[in-house]
Amino acid sequence: MTSTDLGTASAFVPAPATAYQGDIARYWNNEARPVNLRLGDVDGLYHHHYGIGEIDTASLGTPEDSEYEKKLITELHRLESAQAEVLLDHLGPIAPGDTLMDAGCGRGGSMVMAHQRFGAKVEGVTLSSTQAEFGNRRAQELGIADHVRSRVCNMLDTPFETGRMSGSWNNESSMYVDLHDLFAEHSRVLKVGGRYVTITGCWNPRYGQPSKWVSQINAHFECNIHSRREYLRAMADNRLVPQAVIDLTPDTLPYWELRATSSLVTGIEEAFIESYKDGSFQYVLIAADRV
Numbered sequence: 001m002t003s004t005d006l007g008t009a010s011a012f013v014p015a016p017a018t019a020y021q022g023d024i025a026r027y028w029n030n031e032a033r034p035v036n037l038r039l040g041d042v043d044g045l046y047h048h049h050y051g052i053g054e055i056d057t058a059s060l061g062t063p064e065d066s067e068y069e070k071k072l073i074t075e076l077h078r079l080e081s082a083q084a085e086v087l088l089d090h091l092g093p094i095a096p097g098d099t100l101m102d103a104g105c106g107r108g109g110s111m112v113m114a115h116q117r118f119g120a121k122v123e124g125v126t127l128s129s130t131q132a133e134f135g136n137r138r139a140q141e142l143g144i145a146d147h148v149r150s151r152v153c154n155m156l157d158t159p160f161e162t163g164r165m166s167g168s169w170n171n172e173s174s175m176y177v178d179l180h181d182l183f184a185e186h187s188r189v190l191k192v193g194g195r196y197v198t199i200t201g202c203w204n205p206r207y208g209q210p211s212k213w214v215s216q217i218n219a220h221f222e223c224n225i226h227s228r229r230e231y232l233r234a235m236a237d238n239r240l241v242p243q244a245v246i247d248l249t250p251d252t253l254p255y256w257e258l259r260a261t262s263s264l265v266t267g268i269e270e271a272f273i274e275s276y277k278d279g280s281f282q283y284v285l286i287a288a289d290r291v
């Protein structure tokens with residue numbers, strides 16, 4: 001056993017499959033941005049994705065209000081949870097006896113929501129041991145650890161039995177992997193008739209090539225954003241047939257414009273706003289049937 005195999009007291013941590021995955025594991029092990037932790041503290045659902053929906057201006061009040069910043073954080077968090085609800089809406093009917101897979105599960109917010117909605121078992125994989133421990137601790141605190149489990153694992157090579165999953169998803173985690181490899185693995189673990197859903201940012205083939213804003217987002221997160229065309233092609237090659245393709249770009253802009261006014265800005269807001277506005281980048285949901 002090498003030192004990288006030792007992991008933590010609670011879980012075996014496999015060595016990263018590639019040097020890139022090692023970098024991504026380190027990135028998320030070290031991540032502790034207030035924009036994520038303070039939003040998660042609102043109700044204990046910790047997300048690493050963005051928000052959708054109209055701003056509830058009545059609940060925000062005015063910037064002069066001493067409670068305004070707290071209300072703004074609550075509102076941004078509400079929009080991020082609304083995003084996860086829309087993803088779960090597209091999984092179709094899921095029964096309590098079913099199992100779901102969250103590929104790139106982060107701190108586990110979407111997994112908790114999925115279990116609370118369907119009663120199903122949810123298996124999450126992340127490259128980060130810090131995130132997996134965080135997600136498992138939250139599941140323990142909520143008394144749902146028998147149904148919601150995170151593990152350190154490469155989403156391209158999971159330990160789950162072929163055909164076990166009734167549904168699976170990537171919530172803003174597919175820009176870290178090759179899409180053909182990713183959809184081959186979803187296709188393997190999903191049962192025939194199961195549903196796959198992704199919400200992702202993708203570059204728009206109508207624009208031509210990735211814009212400078214898209215390149216800036218890639219550099220900021222050390223990721224590799226794919227085009228909308230690549231998603232559809234890789235799904236078609238892996239027995240995943242789109243059932244819905246929804247452009248969420250107009251629905252996510254209010255979140256970004258509100259976030260840009262908050263004290264929790266990270267510096268990436270301009271790139272998202274400008275690329276959504278110039279049409280070079282899109283926020284999309286794709287739901288697909290495993291056939």
Ligand SMILES: C[S@@+](CC[C@H](N)C(=O)[O-])C[C@H]1O[C@@H](n2cnc3c(N)ncnc32)[C@H](O)[C@@H]1O
Nearest residue numbers: 047048049104105106126127154155171173176
């Ligand atoms: C932006 S976060 C999204 C987290 C979560 N889906 C959410 O909505 O809160 C990206 C996640 O993808 C995970 N990830 C990236 N590449 C991965 C891989 N090859 N295998 C497993 N997880 C991966 C990271 O560890 C991180 O948890």
Ligand SMILES: CC(C)=CCC/C(C)=C/COP(=O)(O)OP(=O)(O)O
Nearest residue numbers: 033035036047048049172200201221
């Ligand atoms: C839509 C795209 C291209 C997403 C890239 C993946 C990513 C880092 C998502 C948000 O994570 P986060 O919640 O940790 O980011 P932030 O700190 O900016 O809120």
Ligand SMILES: [Mg+2]
Nearest residue numbers: 035036048049
């Ligand atoms: Mg965030």
